[in-house]
Amino acid sequence: MNNPSTPPQALQQGAGATIISGPWPTYAQFKSFPDRERWMLYGSAKTYRAALEDQGLVMSESYDQFVRRVTEELDL
Template identity: 60%
Template sequence: MTQTNLTHPAGLRPATAVTIAGPWPSYAQFRHLPEQKRWALYRSAKAYRGALEDAGFVMSESYDAFIKRVTDELEI
């Protein structure tokens, strides 16, 4: 099976790509957890997004916006 690189210049995407537009899961409810646990949730969120992208999904939220949102919500 051939792996597909989902990083496309200028927003170009394969015609068969499924775009996920949200709503995005919120991590704000985990702010009260110890910092170590919040970092674990951050790594988990990145891994889950990566797995979706590897499966052919395209996120309408840019990666930079995703990182900013999750770190702001987790206060890390």
């Protein structure tokens, strides 16, 4: 049984890379923003993901799934 004060353990992949399984930030609340701001948020989301991957983290959500989800949430 999980202790609520103990964080869940990260999954491990291959040569010790940590798999990040979420929860991911949602961008749906920004759907009503002007087009320019939504594109800026999309760029920021991609930059943040790239920074995590550059640190050796592996996302459970594929890049294609990520792009599809964020563009749908931002209505792009």
